[in-house]
């Protein structure tokens with residue numbers, strides 16, 4: 001058959017339900033066009049809730065809040081926390097908390113969990129992903145110096161692997177993009193599960 005006769009199905013409008021500039025950049029780098037609509041939900045994690053369930057639950061909450069009333073759009077949301085020694089670290093409240101977080105992470109391996117959710121046509125698809133990250137040992141003044149750069153102020157665990165934080169990381173095991181806040185391969189699998197094949201994913205935004 002003449003392949004020019006095969007008309008590809010259009011991709012639905014894509015909405016990123018997030019205020020995170022990192023998530024926006026990651027989707028842009030895929031060549032996708034999308035609109036951004038941050039969701040405002042209560043991100044409290046009750047004591048004892050496992051990290052993997054917490055991030056998946058919060059990603060679903062964020063996606064559902066924005067998807068409400070627009071079933072034709074494909075709404076993507078995520079949530080990220082750092083887990084170390086039984087503690088969950090979100091964003092630091094201030095620099096003192098940032099120093100305490102980086103001090104905890106120095107010289108050991110921790111887990112970064114991101115949950116990702118996709119709301120489309122009244123259904124929500126979701127998953128969580130874990131990446132192991134190892135920091136080199138740091139002196140007190142190195143911890144202070146890093147936190148004073150300010151780049152960790154709005155990030156889970158008080159660091160940015162995509163920034164100067166890379167100088168602290170000796171190894172990672174798992175998805176790098178998961179640490180930055182959006183596990184891209186996992187998102188692609190969710191899109192496929194929802195019925196949007198890779199073929200249609202290549203064309204997000206090029207309708």
Ligand SMILES: Cc1cn([C@H]2C[C@H](O)[C@@H](COP(=O)(O)OP(=O)(O)OP(=O)(O)O)O2)c(=O)[nH]c1=O
Pocket residue numbers: 017018019020021022023038039043078079080081082091112154155156157159160161162165179180181
């Ligand atoms: C560990 C780590 C986290 N982060 C970021 C990703 C997330 O933006 C942030 C975790 O906070 P989140 O609460 O997951 O996300 P957010 O508040 O920034 O945005 P929204 O809820 O609107 O989607 O930490 C990095 O950018 N680099 C890193 O290395």
